[in-house]
Amino acid sequence: MTIDALIFDFDGLLLDTETTLLESWRFEWRQHGLELSEHGFFADHGGDVNEERYAALAAAVGPAYDRAASHARRTTYRRGLNQRLEPAPGIRAWFREAGELGLRLAVASSSHEDHVRGNLVRTGLAADITVLACGNEVAAHKPDPAVYLLALKRLGVAAERAVAFEDTPHGVAAAQAAGLRCVAIPNLYVEKARFAAADLVLPSAATAPLSEVLAGLPERRTRRP
Known part of the structure; x- marks a missing residue:
């Protein structure tokens, strides 16, 4: 053929970029004194599931959680990781x-x-x-x-x-x-x-x-x- x-x-x-995604979320959880488990992190489908991830972090942190600041910090960190990828x-x-x-x-x-x-x-x-x-x-x-x-x-x-x-x-x-x-x-x-x-x-x-x-x-x- x-x-x-x-x-x-x-x-x-x-x-x-799967590793940089996971590491960016681990980094963000650690900003709140928390640890993110790899188990169940990756979805069995394509597409963006970050809203669900932010919701899970917000639930773990509580009312003090700042979604906008969290997103900015995490995405900046991931961009830095991605810049080093070959x-x-x-x-x-x-x-x-x-x-x-x-x-x-x-x-x-x-x-x-x-x-x-x-x-x-x-x-x-x-x-x-x-x-x-x-x-x-x-x-x-x-x-x-x-x-x-x-x-x-x-x-x-x-x-x-x-x-x-x-x-x-x-x-x-x-x-x-x-x-x-x-x-x-x-x-x-x-x-x-x-x-x-x-x-x-x-x-x-x-x-x-x-x-x-x-x-x-x-x-x-x-x-x-």
Whole structure:
């Protein structure tokens, strides 16, 4: 099967922004003398759940909690962490190889375009990306396939001629619901056993050259009606 395009998730896959998100919230809880548990922190769907996180912190702190000051302090801290992030191991090499193979690259993320584009530009990855499709542009988030369908539409590529790369089970479900084969590179906060549905699971992009990964994919599964 000929492959024309690759579609990557962003958070936790291209950059480890999942860790900076968690650390920014741990930092903010500690400003109030509290500790945040990692358990249950990450949602099983895409999209912004920070309002629920602020509500949980407000309940823990009590009436003295200042939501605006808390948000400003946490987001400033996270921006500082993100400024130091580099692409995940193997990603730069995969992007270079994709260019050599003539493959177009897209990003399909549940996050807001400002967050995605800003980090892609800062790390130099944006120059290789043909298409962005982001959470603020669709009505539903992963595991809904909307953002992948938008990416495919903008690429002008049929699903059977593209491959997705994801770091979460709900991301894999979204890609496959859009008719894509999906390579999973689980992030640090998801049990590896939850990726049984992925077409291929790798520990990192540094595991093998991109050409070997694509050659090792099974034939596209027949979608259920």
